[in-house]
Amino acid sequence: MEAINVNEFSHGPVNVHVIKSDTYKTNTLVLHIRADLTEEDHTMRALLPQVLQSGSKDYPTRQKIRQELDGLYGATLAGDVNKKGENHLISFKLEVANEKYLKDSTPLLEQAFKMMTSVVTNPLAENGAFRESIVKSEKRNLKQRIQSVYDDKIRYANMRLNEEMCKDEPYGLFVYGNEDQLDSITPEELYAYYERVMKEDLFDLYVVGDVETDEIKRLVEGNFSLPGSERRKEKTPSTASAQEEADENEIFEEQDLSQGKLHLGYRTNVTYQDDDYFALQLFNGLFGGFSHSKLFINVREKASLAYYAASRVESHKGLLMVMSGIETSNYEKAVTIIREQMEAMKNGDFEEEQLEQTKSVLKNQLLETMDAPRGLVELLYHNELGQRNRKLDEWIPGIEKVTKEDVIRVAGQAKLDTIYFLKGMEGGSDE
Amino acid sequence: MNKQTFDQLKETLYYEQLDNGLDVYILPKPGFNKTFATFTTKYGSIDNHFIPLQEKEAVKVPDGIAHFLEHKLFEDEDGDVFQQFSKQGASANAFTSFTRTAYLFSSTSNVKENLTTLLNFVQKPYFTEESVEKEKGIIGQEIKMYDDNPDWRGYFGLIGNLYEYHPVKIDIAGTVDSINKVTKDLLYTCYETFYHPNNMLLFIVGNVDAEEMMSLVKENQAGKEFAEPERIQRFFEAEPPEVDQPEQTIPMNVKTGKCLTGFKDRSPDRQGEDLLRHELAINILLEMMFGQSSSNYETLYEEGLIDDTFSFDYSGELGFGFSVIGGDTSEPDKLADRIKEMVAEFTSGTLDEQAVESVRKKKIGFFLRSLNSPEYIANQFTRYEFNDMNLFDVIPVLESITVEDLQEAMAEHFRTDGQFSKCLVKPKGGA
Numbered sequence: 001m002e003a004i005n006v007n008e009f010s011h012g013p014v015n016v017h018v019i020k021s022d023t024y025k026t027n028t029l030v031l032h033i034r035a036d037l038t039e040e041d042h043t044m045r046a047l048l049p050q051v052l053q054s055g056s057k058d059y060p061t062r063q064k065i066r067q068e069l070d071g072l073y074g075a076t077l078a079g080d081v082n083k084k085g086e087n088h089l090i091s092f093k094l095e096v097a098n099e100k101y102l103k104d105s106t107p108l109l110e111q112a113f114k115m116m117t118s119v120v121t122n123p124l125a126e127n128g129a130f131r132e133s134i135v136k137s138e139k140r141n142l143k144q145r146i147q148s149v150y151d152d153k154i155r156y157a158n159m160r161l162n163e164e165m166c167k168d169e170p171y172g173l174f175v176y177g178n179e180d181q182l183d184s185i186t187p188e189e190l191y192a193y194y195e196r197v198m199k200e201d202l203f204d205l206y207v208v209g210d211v212e213t214d215e216i217k218r219l220v221e222g223n224f225s226l227p228g229s230e231r232r233k234e235k236t237p238s239t240a241s242a243q244e245e246a247d248e249n250e251i252f253e254e255q256d257l258s259q260g261k262l263h264l265g266y267r268t269n270v271t272y273q274d275d276d277y278f279a280l281q282l283f284n285g286l287f288g289g290f291s292h293s294k295l296f297i298n299v300r301e302k303a304s305l306a307y308y309a310a311s312r313v314e315s316h317k318g319l320l321m322v323m324s325g326i327e328t329s330n331y332e333k334a335v336t337i338i339r340e341q342m343e344a345m346k347n348g349d350f351e352e353e354q355l356e357q358t359k360s361v362l363k364n365q366l367l368e369t370m371d372a373p374r375g376l377v378e379l380l381y382h383n384e385l386g387q388r389n390r391k392l393d394e395w396i397p398g399i400e401k402v403t404k405e406d407v408i409r410v411a412g413q414a415k416l417d418t419i420y421f422l423k424g425m426e427g428g429s430d431e
Numbered sequence: 432m433n434k435q436t437f438d439q440l441k442e443t444l445y446y447e448q449l450d451n452g453l454d455v456y457i458l459p460k461p462g463f464n465k466t467f468a469t470f471t472t473k474y475g476s477i478d479n480h481f482i483p484l485q486e487k488e489a490v491k492v493p494d495g496i497a498h499f500l501e502h503k504l505f506e507d508e509d510g511d512v513f514q515q516f517s518k519q520g521a522s523a524n525a526f527t528s529f530t531r532t533a534y535l536f537s538s539t540s541n542v543k544e545n546l547t548t549l550l551n552f553v554q555k556p557y558f559t560e561e562s563v564e565k566e567k568g569i570i571g572q573e574i575k576m577y578d579d580n581p582d583w584r585g586y587f588g589l590i591g592n593l594y595e596y597h598p599v600k601i602d603i604a605g606t607v608d609s610i611n612k613v614t615k616d617l618l619y620t621c622y623e624t625f626y627h628p629n630n631m632l633l634f635i636v637g638n639v640d641a642e643e644m645m646s647l648v649k650e651n652q653a654g655k656e657f658a659e660p661e662r663i664q665r666f667f668e669a670e671p672p673e674v675d676q677p678e679q680t681i682p683m684n685v686k687t688g689k690c691l692t693g694f695k696d697r698s699p700d701r702q703g704e705d706l707l708r709h710e711l712a713i714n715i716l717l718e719m720m721f722g723q724s725s726s727n728y729e730t731l732y733e734e735g736l737i738d739d740t741f742s743f744d745y746s747g748e749l750g751f752g753f754s755v756i757g758g759d760t761s762e763p764d765k766l767a768d769r770i771k772e773m774v775a776e777f778t779s780g781t782l783d784e785q786a787v788e789s790v791r792k793k794k795i796g797f798f799l800r801s802l803n804s805p806e807y808i809a810n811q812f813t814r815y816e817f818n819d820m821n822l823f824d825v826i827p828v829l830e831s832i833t834v835e836d837l838q839e840a841m842a843e844h845f846r847t848d849g850q851f852s853k854c855l856v857k858p859k860g861g862a
Contacts, residue, residue: 021462022462023460023462023463024803025440025799025800025802025803026799026800026803061729062723062729062732063723063724063725063726063728063729066722066723066724066728067724067789069724070722070724070789070790070792070793071789071792072796073792073793073795073796073799074792074793074794074795074796074797074800075796076800095800096796097795097796097799097800101439101440101441101799102795102799103439137732137733137735140735141738141739144687144738144759144761145738145739147686147687148685148686148687148740148759150685150686150687151581151683151685151686151687152580153579153580255684256684256859257579257684258575258576258578258579259572259575259576259578259579290517290522291511291513291517291522291523292511292513292514292517296513297511300569301511301569304565304566304567304568304569305568305572306569306572307569307570307572307573307576308576325572325575325576326572327572327575353518357514357517357518358517360517360518360519360520360540361517361520361521361522363520363539363540364520364521364522364537364538364539364540365522367464367465367539368464368465368522368537368539370464371463371464371465372803372804373803
């Protein structure tokens with residue numbers, strides 16, 4: 001692996017991270033704006049990036065913004081919200097061709113950067129409100145987006161599991177907000193919220209490509225100004241404090257479906273902050289993360305119950321989610337097999353050789369992630385979210401060091417919290 | 432070994448056709464951690480009527496068998512090939528499309544071992560009655576997963592409207608009934624016919640030494656015996672130039688409707704640069720009509736008929752070609768009408784040359800961005816090669832497309848009389 005250098009500097013409240021690499025034919029910018037996920041703000045927060053992308057003072061319509069991007073050799077700009085642990089991120093991602101590979105010598109990066117900062121810092125607002133027509137159409141758009149989760153049954157089941165499992169925690173909130181709150185948001189309220197975001201939230205800008213730090217410094221200083229107020233203090237992330245010994249929840253919901261969607265939520269009580277984070281990754285890899293894992297082999301290959309049976313971890317809340325699509329009538333069989341695999345993990349029922357196999361796959365996955373500009377940013381941003389500084393070159397040794405005992409210890413802490421089953425109707429799934 | 436350089440793109444491509452007919456392409460990418468390889472046969476879901484190798488009579492095989500074969504190749508006498516790859520730190524996968532079946536791995540270490548594993552498992556079929564039966568359960572669940580997916584249902588619903596006979600209308604995975612007819616012997620028949628090296632292409636992209644890789648592949652292939660290559664005879668019924676059904680509505684358990692509209696190519700017999708020019712022209716026209724910077728997009732968005740899911744695409748190969756336009760909408764009928772109107776209006780007017788230039792730039796930028804992705808390069812290069820086109824001609828052809836080319840494609844493809852069809856997904860019960 002070639003060493004990857006990250007240069008960092010601050011401009012007012014913006015932390016800038018420059019990753020220089022000549023591997024790519026494009027330059028990538030990612031701006032993450034972070035705040036706590038809260039019941040009162042989460043719907044407005046989901047609406048905000050949609051409204052900002054619909055017009056700025058310099059480019060007052062969606063079409064104007066898109067035309068400007070097209071002119072920059074089809075640069076792409078996408079704003080969205082994401083949930084990472086109990087943080088609610090607004091993220092803007094911009095990718096633009098590096099003019100070195102074109103016959104043209106327009107300063108594409110500079111123009112693209114100006115475009116993005118215009119959208120974020122110079123919105124189309126007057127008299128303390130966003131333009132009403134834009135807010136109206138973006139509310140409609142977001143509403144459709146919230147509703148359409150229902151139509152993608154795997155996503156829907158995943159959302160319902162989070163909701164049931166984390167009823168009394170911010171993590172249970174849906175990333176796009178809720179319909180009732182959405183209906184009542186006014187252009188004034190949303191603008192007031194925007195001003196609060198600009199004053200209080202935490203901004204990290206990542207630039208990946210064949211660029212010079214000095215050049216980025218010049219661009220940031222010339223184009224990106226935020227109110228220089230005191231930012232909120234970083235809240236210590238709620239380290240997966242072991243929940244009270246609670247009973248397992250079992251939730252059933254019935255719909256007209258061909259296939260039942262079985263989702264299980266475990267609390268691992270380990271997050272990115274913990275020394276055991278890499279052991280958690282190996283535990284997940286052995287349990288359900290890969291095609292050599294226990295879930296894949298036992299639920300799919302041996303029992304032929306499913307096409308997919310997998311698990312994944314949420315790094316900042318310390319949750320592990322299992323998902324599988326099965327015949328509704330196979331519920332008991334599938335749950336029994338999944339429970340047995342978890343018991344086997346807790347009992348250390350896996351070979352050293354499988355641990356080594358999982359390490360090589362994880363290392364491979366990590367190196368592949370580092371090949372993509374957005375992958376690099378994702379890895380680096382964990383440091384801000386988790387408030388623990390791991391350098392890129394610490395990941396591989398971290399994975400290599402994990403022992404079988406470490407994995408068993410992590411498995412031992414994992415506790416099944418909720419089983420959610422979206423089942424097909426009795427007889428409804430027959431041909 | 433042949434060597435071709437593309438100066439503007441700073442890429443060098445190595446090529447050789449081996450004695451057994453296998454085409455081998457290698458594209459070194461020095462800055463990447465990862466190496467990605469695809470081993471692809473020109474055999475997909477549409478190839479269901481053919482003369483088996485060394486036989487005289489044509490056979491028809493069950494729908495979904497190419498995809499079934501893809502699943503089964505991963506099993507060999509010693510067990511599961513996924514295990515082998517993961518021990519070598521690679522992640523492996525495969526996919527079946529209308530015209531191709533591709534096997535692939537990506538890895539950041541043990542590249543030679545992984546490449547050898549890829550060549551060996553694809554060239555060593557091992558099917559038993561028992562394992563074929565077991566796979567029916569797994570693929571059955573894959574089919575049911577897609578049954579619950581409204582995007583998939585809408586897409587195949589539309590293709591079903593467009594084609595009366597052509598097997599492109601068949602779901603790639605088949606149906607639960609059709610895969611029940613798959614047997615071990617049928618799998619061997621398909622395998623022997625379509626997996627001859629003469630019908631296959633190997634593409635390696637990543638941090639590799641071309642000479643070293645080429646000699647490894649040559650040595651591997653020299654150690655294996657294959658029958659004399661024959662020209663494969665595939666049969667397709669004559670397909671009328673017009674669409675089969677102008678419309679279809681699929682009621683589903685969804686909250687948001689979907690509208691997919693499409694145009695069918697009248698004479699899909701192009702190959703080589705003709706096909707490349709044709710598909711790029713249609714893509715430019717689609718972008719001009721419905722791209723995010725078009726006034727149609729702006730209008731539909733303001734009318735509340737579309738949201739971020741609105742998109743369009745063109746698929747063309749020998750024997751079929753169609754474009755698809757649509758997305759989520761609360762008013763599927765109205766959106767279909769508006770799309771039809773907008774296309775009719777666009778095709779009756781003259782082309783705005785400035786808009787052509789802007790879209791041309793955008794497409795060039797998109798292509799450059801795609802070259803960051805080894806997956807894109809390997810998959811697309813193979814598709815292009817199977818149609819006698821060259822991926823690296825995209826920029827020169829894009830630059831050379833004239834307004835006359837566009838007018839010709841427009842007059843032929845976007846005809847709202849007999850070439851247009853729509854497939855609507857609506858919430859069950861007419862909610």
